[in-house]
Amino acid sequence: MVRLHADYSTSSHFYAPMDHDGDDQATGGDDDEWSDTSSEITELDPAEFPRYFVERNGRLFHSHGGSPYPFPVDTDEQNRDKGIHALLKARLGRNYVGPVREILRQTVGRQRRALDLGTGTGIWVEEMAGEFPHVRFDGLDIVPIATRYPPANVMFEMHDIGEPFRYADGYYDLVHARSVSMAVHNYAVLLDEVARVLRPRGLFVAGEWMRGPAMIRGADPAVHLPRTTEFFRVVNNTLTVKNIFPVAPFLHELIEESNHFEDVHSRQIEIVVGGDARGNRFREMQKVYAESMRVVLVEAGRHSRREVDELVAGYLWELYHVPGMIHVYHAVHARRLPHG
Ligand SMILES: C[S@@+](CC[C@H](N)C(=O)[O-])C[C@H]1O[C@@H](n2cnc3c(N)ncnc32)[C@H](O)[C@@H]1O
Known part of the structure; x- marks a missing residue:
């Protein structure tokens, strides 16, 4: 039974673009800067929610035709995302890296x-x-899959980030993108669009996980984690065939080479598997990740069910039995160039 938190009663508080011709970009200069429920978007009828999902192999996926995102979006995955969020927040001491407070500070007359x-x-x-x-x-x-009851200063909108956004140039002070490497075929194209909607000197904050094993103190994962190494080798090959490419190791240079940003800063955050309460929670999240990846590998059809089970079992065994495994998160922030 696929699990999805949903309540299809009353209003949805989710918005989607209206189907109409003409210019559908929001402008930055409306009188009511606070609410942007303008003519371009309409509130989703909760009865429409099911059409955004499709069930396969006992898991719930998105039904969007354009996104390459291969992972389920069901409760197990939502709980994993929330767990990773809490873990990163605890590790960083806040929900962001970079000069976010400065960028978002309140100024008179400017939303x-x-x-x-x-x-x-x-x-x-x-x-x-x-x-x-x-x-x-x-x-x-x-x-x-976000809350149906967001705070007043939040709006959730249905949009494929592989497509142009409806917002005008320079509309945002801050753009944030976390763990979206599997959501787009071409991260460089996404960066062009991020830069377009950021105001001059606006801030981009991004974070992606390395899809591969590592060990504390730089020990060689191929030696200490051979089955994990093999699991991720197959994962990366499989995703590459689907035109989903690794982003984390190249995030800094992708941003630099886009020629849209300056003051690019990166940080690698290592999270240890096991060892203490936080590490144990992380291990449980990686177990959920492995189960989701199992379905992706089976659906890709490049390996038999038995081979996939063997690969996943290898990763899980080392996850629980080899001390010193880590996974690495790349956190980057950059300022949009003042001109161009
Ligand atoms: C790993 S989750 C990360 C969620 C969130 N950024 C976080 O860190 O908690 C990836 C999210 O990207 C969404 N996604 C996948 N493809 C997308 C696309 N083309 N446009 C917008 N969202 C997409 C998925 O539905 C999923 O909610």
Whole structure:
């Protein structure tokens, strides 16, 4: 039985673009800067929610034709995303890296705006909206899995981030994108669009996980984690065939080479598997990740069910039995160039 938190009663608080011709970009200069329920979008009828999902192999996926995102979007995955969010927040001490407070500080006569790409459960947006109540937050996703009851300064909208956004140039002060590497075929194209909607000197904050094993103190994973190494080799090959490419190791240079940004800063955050309460929670999240990846590998059809089970079992065994395994998160922030 596929699990999905949903309540199809009353209003949805989710918005989607209206089907109409003509210019559908929101402008930055409306009188009512706080609410942007303008003519371009309409509130989703909750009865429409099921059409955003499709069930396969006992899991619930998005039904969007354009996104390459291969993972389920069901309760197990939503709980994993929330767990990873809590873990990163605990590790960083806050929900962001970089000069976010400076960028979002309240100024008279100017509405501050932030955009979250591939917002998922919307937990980042919700917490940020609480910390910065004067800022208007928008969260974009292809499935309505965020809360139906967002704070007043939050709006969730259905949008494929592989397509141009409806917002005008320079509309946002901050754009945030976390764990969206599997959501787009071409991260460089996404960066062009991020830069377009950011105001000059606006801030881009991004984070992606390495899809591969590592060990504490730089020990060689191929020696200490051979089955994990093999699991991720197959994962990366399989995703590459689907035109889903690794982003984390290249995030810094992709941003630099886009020629849209300056002041690019990166940080690698290592999370240890096991060893203490936090590490144990992380291990449980990686177990959920492995189960989701099992379905992706089976659906790809490049390996038999038995081979896939063997690969996943190998990763899980080392996850629980080899001390010192880590996974690495790349956190980057950059300022949009003042001109161009
Ligand atoms: C791993 S989750 C990350 C969620 C959130 N950013 C977080 O860190 O908690 C990836 C999210 O991207 C969404 N997604 C996948 N393809 C997308 C697309 N083309 N446009 C918008 N969202 C997409 C998925 O539905 C999912 O909610």
